[in-house]
Amino acid sequence: MKLYDSALAPNPRKVRIFLAEKGIEVPLVPVDIGKAENRKPEFLARNPMGGVPVLELDDGTYIAETVAICRYFEEVQPDPPLMGVDARDRAIVEMWNRRMEFEVAMPVMQSFRNTHEFFKGRIPQVPEYGAVCKEAAQKRLGWLDQELSGREFIAGDRYTIADITALMAIDFGRVTGIRILPEQKHLGRWHEQVSARPSARA
Numbered sequence: 001m002k003l004y005d006s007a008l009a010p011n012p013r014k015v016r017i018f019l020a021e022k023g024i025e026v027p028l029v030p031v032d033i034g035k036a037e038n039r040k041p042e043f044l045a046r047n048p049m050g051g052v053p054v055l056e057l058d059d060g061t062y063i064a065e066t067v068a069i070c071r072y073f074e075e076v077q078p079d080p081p082l083m084g085v086d087a088r089d090r091a092i093v094e095m096w097n098r099r100m101e102f103e104v105a106m107p108v109m110q111s112f113r114n115t116h117e118f119f120k121g122r123i124p125q126v127p128e129y130g131a132v133c134k135e136a137a138q139k140r141l142g143w144l145d146q147e148l149s150g151r152e153f154i155a156g157d158r159y160t161i162a163d164i165t166a167l168m169a170i171d172f173g174r175v176t177g178i179r180i181l182p183e184q185k186h187l188g189r190w191h192e193q194v195s196a197r198p199s200a201r202a
């Protein structure tokens with residue numbers, strides 16, 4: 001088994017944090033996205049969408065999409081549970097993880113993709129849209145701050161994949177100047193707490 005990875009990119013980091021929480025070690029294969037290795041035919045044969053991460057199983061199966069890779073490891077090693085423990089809890093964790101993906105990570109990524117030098121000439125950029133996304137992401141952090149006033153973690157009283165998604169998105173947001181504001185005390189407390197876990201260094 002191996003994981004096609006990029007040390008700088010947020011989605012591969014999400015899988016590395018997930019694996020670190022589970023105590024699972026998977027050999028990493030670095031993919032140089034700066035040199036567009038992920039757009040070459042041999043990589044597209046693994047994942048036609050061209051994104052990292054991609055997990056290659058021993059039987060030659062390729063699994064792309066960050067959450068699908070996490071799902072695979074959750075199924076093969078349920079402990080510690082990061083995607084819920086029963087029907088109700090799994091649905092709640094999924095609800096929060098999707099909110100973190102669509103409401104926080106998506107605007108963060110779109111702000112980067114539409115304004116950053118890295119994507120210049122790689123994709124059509126609309127800087128005005130990037131600016132709108134940056135503002136939206138910043139607003140969502142205010143909302144998340146309020147949400148975290150009443151509980152320890154994003155999806156309740158246990159650390160889950162929703163915390164991993166939010167951490168990866170918020171940390172990546174720094175690249176385009178999206179930040180936790182000093183007055184966002186609950187979000188700041190949460191960020192300190194999840195960043196102190198050894199997995200955050202993955």
Ligand SMILES: N[C@@H](CCC(=O)N[C@@H](CS)C(=O)NCC(=O)O)C(=O)O
Pocket residue numbers: 009010011012033038050051052053064065066067
């Ligand atoms: N929906 C995919 C997104 C994968 C993705 O876009 N990965 C980024 C890195 S975070 C990438 O490969 N970017 C390089 C590119 O698009 O050329 C997932 O969840 O894994």
